[in-house]
Amino acid sequence: MAVVTKKKTQVDYAVGDHIVYPAHGVGKIVAVESQTISGIALELFVITFDKDKMTLRVPFAKAKTVxxxxxxxxxxxxxxxxxxxxxxxxxxxxWSRRAQEYEAKINSGDPVSIAEVVRDLHRNAGQPEQSYSERQIYEAALDRLAREVAAVEQIDETAAVERLEQVLRAA
Structure with a gap:
């Protein structure tokens, strides 16, 4: 298993880069590995998602398609x-139909689509309570958006969540 550091690959990602993987959110490329799987040599990005305590290996060839x-x-x-x-x-x-649409928007990885879910499911004080499933989807979308805001603006996630909630309250 060879690990290469700070070398740009053919898909323009390098060790140390923060990336967005649609189904999991913001992660960090910690290594580039060469592995032989079923007799086929593959170059893989090793991506960690600290909050989820997860490591993902993505073949170079699949990076764009996923x-x-x-x-x-x-x-x-x-x-x-x-x-x-x-x-x-x-x-x-x-609700079941809307929930599927919201999940699809969250898993698209597109920050504007995720923001639509957060906006649509946000409840201000004085509004009726959310159901358990609405709350779960809202929190997943808010968390995913906050992680990207935090990474882009180089602030911590708590500050990013507060910033998003402040924008929602001002609306």
Whole structure:
């Protein structure tokens, strides 16, 4: 198992880069490994997700197809925060259908789509309580968005959550 450090790969990621993996959120590339699996030599990114205490190995060839990407630029994050300021748009469909749509948006990895979920499920004081499943989806979306905001703005996750909640309260 060879580990290469600070070498740019053909897909423009290097050891030490923060990336977004759609199904898991923000992670950090900690190594690049060569492994032989079933007789096939593969180059792999080793990505850690500290909050989830998880390590993921992604073949170079699959990085783009699984949706792995660099952190959003500040303009994209600004667009996501603008979405939070908008009015909630809750469709009049059954909850199970909306829940599937929300999960798909969260797992897309797109910060603007995740911001839509946070906006739509946010409850201000004085509004009716959320169901357990609504709360779970809201917290998952808020957590995913906060992790990327924290990584982009180089602040801790607690400060990022507070910033997002402040934007939501001001809306």
């Amino acid at each position: 949706g792995m990407r660099k952190l959003s630029d500040p303009d994209t994050m600004k667009a996501a925060l603008t979405v939070l300021k908008g009015r909630a748009r809750v469709k009049r469909t059954m």
